[in-house]
Amino acid sequence: MTGPRYTPLATSLPADVPFVGPEVQERDLGFAFRARLGANENPFGPSPHAVAALRRAADEVWKYSEATNHDLRHALATKMEAEPDQVIVGGGIDGLLGTLVRLTVAEGDAVVTSDGAYPTFNYHVNGFGGVLHKVPYRDDLEDLPxxxxxxxxxxxxxxxxxxxxxxMGTWHDAATIEAALDRIPNGTLLVLDEAYVEFAPAGTAPRIDPEDPRVMRFRTFSKAYGMAGARVGYGVGARSLVKSFDKVRDHFGMTRPSQEAALAAIGDDAWLGEVQEKVAAAKDRIDDIARANGLTPLPSAANFVTVDCGADGDFARAVLRALIARGVFVRMPFRPPQDxxxxxxxxxxxxxxVLAAELPAALEEARAAAPA
Amino acid sequence: MTGPRYTPLATSLPADVPFVGPEVQERDLGFAFRARLGANENPFGPSPHAVAALRRAADEVWKYSEATNHDLRHALATKMEAEPDQVIVGGGIDGLLGTLVRLTVAEGDAVVTSDGAYPTFNYHVNGFGGVLHKVPYRDDLEDLPxxxxxxxxxxxxxxxxxxxxxxMGTWHDAATIEAALDRIPNGTLLVLDEAYVEFAPAGTAPRIDPEDPRVMRFRTFSKAYGMAGARVGYGVGARSLVKSFDKVRDHFGMTRPSQEAALAAIGDDAWLGEVQEKVAAAKDRIDDIARANGLTPLPSAANFVTVDCGADGDFARAVLRALIARGVFVRMPFRPPQDxxxxxxxxxxxxxxVLAAELPAALEEARAAAPA
Incomplete structure (x- = not known):
């Protein structure tokens, strides 16, 4: 009896997980986190209309989802000033990035990203045998040129x-992105991940013709719309590119309740505005807590604040461990000097x-362990 | 400006959809179906405990799902007499089949199935460049030898x-499958899709050691558990095979409400029993309707009855069209002579x-168009 024969590529891959979830850490630690600040979720949650739609949809969960995401694509097209056939809906940006990589990256193909940027994108590229070329951040900003x-x-x-x-939470303004479009090399597709754009200052989202063949932009209901656990993301791009997703995607892969919830969420701009205000207030509070402890918060256009602990990665990791041991779930950038x-x-x-109460002791412990 | 460069494999693939969903057909037809009998769904729906869990989970949808599906895997392991690390949970059997094919099938690799069997499996094999070898049905049964x-x-x-x-709804008994295990060629994995097994007679599910490296079996909450729109399937197999899914799967791809609903559904055997009875009664009724119209229902161990229309594929397709035009959503096997x-x-x-009322006229119309 022999086992299955894997592909050479599958054999070569590590069984790594891009992120260890907080529940796994809680099981390992033996206690529940008192502050869940590490997964870039939005605890202010979705619009009450979305919650109501989720509850209603429980009665129709016996049906497969509508495989073309028709109603949601049409609503998103209006929102994004695109046509419905320029919008693809999928299982979060993670799922859509996986499909895009599968469509474009064969073994040995080159892909470029920043060293320390989103690990799940890299996971997909590695998973299809692509070769990652990484560019350092410049002044804590992705270095577009x-x-x-x-x-x-x-x-x-x-x-x-x-x-x-x-x-990092840093950002380029719309004009910078727009000016960069003409410098995209022929045959390279810019994968523009705008997961956090609803938290950014006005003037951050570039104007891009959806039919522009050089770019595909991605957004999500996981962040500002507060529905990370519903797995709804979308991409906007040229019709031919969007159509190509139909070649390999899991057509009935969306859940029906998530489709309904996303549709309900789009219409509730008032809730989105409230969330944006609450997130801004929370970020101000984090800035204050950081400064009160002698740390330096970076400017952020996302729903998190990345805080410079004032020393090297070993010190920041010591602070992280001390916070986690005190029930504060946080994460950190992986690569120096951002770590x-x-x-x-x-x-x-x-x-x-909880963070305000625990950070001083965590810093003290870290300083004792790894003097800054 | 040039567009993205696809892989040669992606370029070669058609943008076909394995199934056109009923909602798409309804939009094309301009009316809603009065009977939704074509998607192998279970309209008796999930356990009330699962519905309640879905509703409760709406309040936690802002959180990402638990990436290891810990609680669900543990419950399924108990149910399947396996260990938790012999169970993989994913987005329906469809999603899990896609991952399994990705792990094992490189371009040009051979894969065997029955001619006319589940199209979504073929879609995945084609999507990774595998070469399908198809074996005819024998007496409307998949020909295991x-x-x-x-x-x-x-x-x-x-x-x-x-x-x-x-x-087709036909089945092999457990002893036949068990006896076949020793005839699986070295290096071939038997993909045993048991999506419908909860509807089958006792003695249909074979006893297979989960650690047996020659087989991976798949089950789902989409059929007997009435949650097709929740996208929860699972696979049971050897630890090393299950572990390999972690190399490429979308770790946070499950929705949190679906995880909770599936967990609640497992515990409700009383509801499952009721559904089994209702499905059996509905199948008896379909048998009666078929016979009353001079057609021959095949024995079925699934939640559908495949009915021999008594002539060739052209005739059956004419009946299908006439039923759909009358508001009855049905599907048919694709390949002769099963078509x-x-x-x-x-x-x-x-x-x-509705079916009983419309079938006589549909048959009359088909006989007029394509005399049997």
Whole structure:
């Protein structure tokens, strides 16, 4: 009896997980986190209309979802000033990035990203055998000219930019992105991840013709719309590119309740406005907590604040461990010199109370362990 | 400005959809179906405990799902007499089949299935560049000895068997499957799709050691558990095979409400028993309707009855068209000679009333168009 024979590519891949979830950490630690600030979720949650739609949809969960996401695509097209056939809906930006990589990246193909940018994009590229070329951040910002130069140099199929950036929270303004479009190398697709754009200042989202063949932009209901657990993301791009997703996607893969909830959420701009205000207030509070402890918060256009702990990665990791041991779930950028920082999500007021109470002791412990 | 460059494989793929959903057909037709009997759904729906769990989970949808599906895997392990690390949870059997094919089938690799069996499996194999070798049905049953012989002949990576079979509803008993295990060629994995097994007679599900490296079995909450729109399927197999899914799967891809609903559904055997009875009654009614119209229902171990229309595929397609035009959503097997049949799902009593009322006229219209 022999087992299955894997592909050479599958055999070569590690069984790594891009992120270890908070529940797994809680099981390992033996206690529940008192502040869940590490997963870039939005604890202010979705519109009450979306919650009501989810509850109603429970009665129709025996039906498969509508495989073309018709109603949701039409509503998103209106919102995005695109046509419905320029919009693809999928299982979060994660799922859509996986499909895009599968469509474009064969084994050995070059892909460009920033060193320390979104790990799940890299996971997909590795998973299809692509070769990642990484460009350092410049002043804690994704270095757009260097990314495009590297794409030209490596003949990259894809170049990834998240704007605003995760994990740093920094951002380029619309004019910068728009000016960069003409510098995208022929045959390279700019993957513009706008997961956090609803939190950014006006003037961050570039105007891009959906039919522009050089770019595909991605957005999500996981962040500002407060529905990470519903797995709804969308992409906007040229008709031919959007159509190509139908070649390989899991057509009935969306859940019906999530489709209904997303549709209900789009219409509730008042709730979105409230969430934006609550997130802004939470970020101000994190800034204050950081400064009160002698740390430096970075400017952020996302729903988190990345805080410079003032020393090297070893010190920041010591702070992170001390916070986690005290029930504060946080994460940090992985790559130096950005790993001098810790990322704090815009949590509920009571969660930030926990952070304010625990950060001084965590810093003290870290300083004792790894003098800054 | 040039567009993205697709992989050669992606370029070669058609933008076909395995199934056109009923909502798409309704938009094209301009009316709503009065009987939804074509998608192998279960209109008796999920356990009230699952519905309640879905509603409760709306309040936690702002959180990402638990990426390891810990609680659900543990509950399924108990149910399946396996260990939790022998169970993988994913977005329906469709999603899990896609991942399994990705892990095992490289371009040019051979895969064996029955000619006319589940199209979504074929879609995944084509989508990763595998070469399908198809074996005819024998007496409307998947021909297990021929499938295994073809797997040996082609050095197949995978051989697919759905038991009970979709679209025919026929089945092998447990002893037949168990006896076949030792004839699986070295290096071939038997993909045992048991989506419908909860509807089958006792003695249909084979006893298979989860650690047996020659088989992976798949089950779902979409059919007997009435939650097709929640996208929860699971696979049971050897630890090393299950672990390999972590190399490429979308770790946070499950929705949180679906995880909670599935967990609640497992515990409600009383509801499952009621559904089994209702489905059995609906199948008896379909048998009666078929016979009253001079047609021959095939024995079925699934939640549908495949009915022999008594002539060739052209005639059955004419009946199908006439039924759809009369508001009865049904589907049929795609390949001759099985395409002489139409498949009727175990619908609600009022849906079967519609079928009973419309079938005579549909047959009359088909006989006028294509005399049998």
């Amino acid at each position: 260097a990314l495009l130069a590297k794409a030209a140099e490596t003949n990259a199929k894809l170049v990834y930019l998240s704007n605003p950036d995760n994990p 001098r920082c810790i990322r704090f999500g815009a949590g509920l007021p009571e969660e930030l109370d | 021929a499938l295994l012989a073809k797997a040996a002949e082609t050095n197949a990576k995978l051989v697919y068997l759905s038991n009970p079979d979709n679209p 002489r049949c139409i498949r009727f799902g175990a619908g609600l009593p009022e849906e079967l009333d």
